[in-house]
Amino acid sequence: MELPHNLGRRVGILGGTFDPVHNGHLAIAEAVRQALALSGLLFIPAFLPPHKPTYTISPFVQRAAMLELAVVDRPGFFVSLLEAEREGPSYSIDTLRTLRQTLGEEVHLFFIIGMDAFAEIHTWKANRELLDHASFVVIGRPDHCQQSCGQTVAANFPGYTFVAAHGSWQGEPGQGAIYPLIVPPMKVSSTEIREAIRQGRPVRDLVPATVADYIEAYGMYR
Ligand code: ATP
Numbered sequence: 001m002e003l004p005h006n007l008g009r010r011v012g013i014l015g016g017t018f019d020p021v022h023n024g025h026l027a028i029a030e031a032v033r034q035a036l037a038l039s040g041l042l043f044i045p046a047f048l049p050p051h052k053p054t055y056t057i058s059p060f061v062q063r064a065a066m067l068e069l070a071v072v073d074r075p076g077f078f079v080s081l082l083e084a085e086r087e088g089p090s091y092s093i094d095t096l097r098t099l100r101q102t103l104g105e106e107v108h109l110f111f112i113i114g115m116d117a118f119a120e121i122h123t124w125k126a127n128r129e130l131l132d133h134a135s136f137v138v139i140g141r142p143d144h145c146q147q148s149c150g151q152t153v154a155a156n157f158p159g160y161t162f163v164a165a166h167g168s169w170q171g172e173p174g175q176g177a178i179y180p181l182i183v184p185p186m187k188v189s190s191t192e193i194r195e196a197i198r199q200g201r202p203v204r205d206l207v208p209a210t211v212a213d214y215i216e217a218y219g220m221y222r
Helices: 023-035 060-071 092-103 127-133 146-156 190-198 209-217
Strands: 010-016 040-045 077-079 108-114 135-140 161-163 168-170 178-182
Touching: 010 023, 010 092, 023 040, 023 108, 023 135, 023 178, 040 060, 060 077, 060 209, 092 108, 092 127, 127 135, 135 146, 146 178
Parallel strands: 010 040, 010 108, 040 077, 108 135, 135 178
Antiparallel strands: 161 168, 168 178
């Protein structure tokens, strides 16, 4: 599997369906990069998202192409197609194992996850092992706060305690931390964008211009 050679040692991972990528995704990525001093950030489109309802998801190549267009002028942001190299559903644990093997033990991985997804972490495959490979960065959306993050930590990761000096929950030495991060709310979702296009409303304020051009050129989401 190929990865950019200039990722550095503090690498953020933002997985998703990205159907399409939008300004909310980019704002989160930028906020986490700054808050945790990341050296690089990988956007990883899911080949077969295991947690999505069964609407017709756009082809992987198109979702990946839009991501490539979105990061092209953003140094330090990269797209990884590693989930396309596996068959079957795209489980985060498999992705983290692959990244750990490829990047080695020296690299600190930061797995970025929305608060809504984190609240469902009990349904994820091998969820405790995730923290053997990466720290979590849990993004608070407007209607969520550190308290609900704390409840999820307590329910799923016993042994983790909040350490104020680090601003994170910490487990055993060698295990990843869990960082809550409140990002200024951006009321945008891929669902809203698909819906807007279907209704003929403009989406140029919600996605990078190159992505809007691509959507138009290929007549997506009509
Ligand atoms: P959909 O509307 O199709 O469910 P989405 O906009 O939530 O899509 P995904 O590709 O599923 O996009 O998102 C990838 C990650 O980005 C998820 O962890 C999700 O929680 C997070 N995310 C998406 N939009 C926002 C937003 N506006 N603010 C904060 N987090 C977001």
